Amino acid sequence: MKRKKTEIEKFVSVLQMREIDAITSCKYGIASIILMENAGKAVADESEKALRKLKNKNVAVVCGSGNNAGDGFVAARYLNNKGFNVSVLLTKQENFFKGDCKINFEILKTLGINILSDLCLIDKYGIIIDAVLGTGISGLVKKQTAETINKINHVKAYKISVDIPSGMNGDTGEIMGYAVKADKTVTFAFKKNAFKNKALKKYTGKIITADIGIPEKAAEDIIKNEKN
16 A cells, blocks of 8 residues: 655755754654765665766765765765775865764775875766765855866766755755756755756756655654644
8 A cells, every 4th residue: 555645755945854854863763874874875876877887987976075975975885885996086174074974984984995185087987976065055156166066067977966966056946156967866855846947957967866764754744844
């Protein structure tokens, strides 16, 4: 018997997604680091599908400093475990990493996965995973991040964005100065409101909605709260 679908199963706002994440952890006891683990694995699984069709199997995971970066660190670990040549390219210094993101970064260091801070050789990779910025962006993309996005866009590699293309507003779909043009976007639990605009497909590419273990009840709780 199929479960009843929630009213926000297809699209959610940035705020709704944050509240769903919070309820998942606080009320249902599923720690945020578990959600990050599941998210990163989903990205790795979709990346592996693309890698099977590519001659160049080298992988670059370009990471910022927030939870989006943490998802990227997890994806890098899974792809490394599968035997792919993985490099993690950092756009921020280590002292920016906090919480779950920092934990997963420390795991990469312990495993000896290649970690670089120079994007000059980004054109040598067959696939680039964009884990620079998440849905929380509010202002225009800053200069250094804009340069990173431009480098990603100007190489011929297959590009996968984590949750949302870096530089895209999660609610409106507005391009905040610059945004990654992905071949595929792996978004988590629910599509974001930004994706309602079909004209943005040149940035999102194919959108995959990955189940990361968020209970349906968590979404139902948000609906009830908004109605009250």
